[in-house]
Amino acid sequence: MHRIPFSCLHPVLLGVLLALTGAGALSADSTVSKPAGAGRTENITSLNIGDNAWEQPGGALPSLGGGSYRLDHWQGKVVLLNFWASWCSPCQYEIPGLVRLQQRHAAQGLQVVGVGVDKSRPLSNVSRSLGINYPVLVAGEAVGSQLLRHWGDSSQTLPYNVVIGKDGTIHYAGVGQFDEEMFDTYVTPLLAQP
Incomplete structure (x- = not known):
């Protein structure tokens, strides 16, 4: 797995960061344990399970498909937020499974949303070659690094996934x-929930 180099953000980029993630979604004291069934257990700080992902300030990230989106664009759906990069082999291994899940469960209300922690051209190349059938938002490395920290991935390790309920609950x-x-x-x- 690849670590993203940490870099300082210009205030404008910080606004984009807050736009996608929401300022109220964090607590410095909280930890989330990765479930034992997932292979290894890690304590991840800065994220509260149970917080509402839709409660966020304005702004959006550009999409590979065109346009820009805020996370609450998918309000009312179950969102599987997948942070990935073109250089991340485990991410590329994971993506075909996410494509199948989106295809099988879209009618039930699933929306996979990729967040590319990379430049748009390599993300577009990988997206095309793997047949990604869901939106991919382009965060880039600097904003992506901040997003990962904000969502609780203090190790900056990819892939990183977040499940958000239809009501916005993480x-x-x-x-x-x-x-x-x-x-x-x-x-x-x-x-299965209404």
Whole structure:
């Protein structure tokens, strides 16, 4: 896995960071443990399970498909937020499974949303070659690094996934590939909710 170099953000980029993630979604004292069934347990600081992801200030990130989106664009759907990069082999291994999940469960209300922690051209090349069928927002390395920290990935390790319920409640956040077993545990019950 690749670590993203930390760099300082210009205030304008910080505004974009806050636009996607929401300022109220964090608590410095909180920790989230990765479930034991996911392979390894890590304490991740700066994220509260149960916080509302839709409660965020304005702004948006550009999409590979055109336009710009805020996370609350998908309000009312179960969102699997997947942070990845073109140079991340585990990310590329994970993506075909996410493509299948989006294809199978879109009608039930699933929306996979990729957040590319990379430049747009390499993200576009990987997206095209792997047949990504869901939106990919382009954060770039600097903003992406801040987003990862904000969502609780203090190790800056990819892939990183967050599950958000239809009402915006954050139900899961963890480092590593999101597989079918994790989908059944964290997403399937949310899809069944009204």
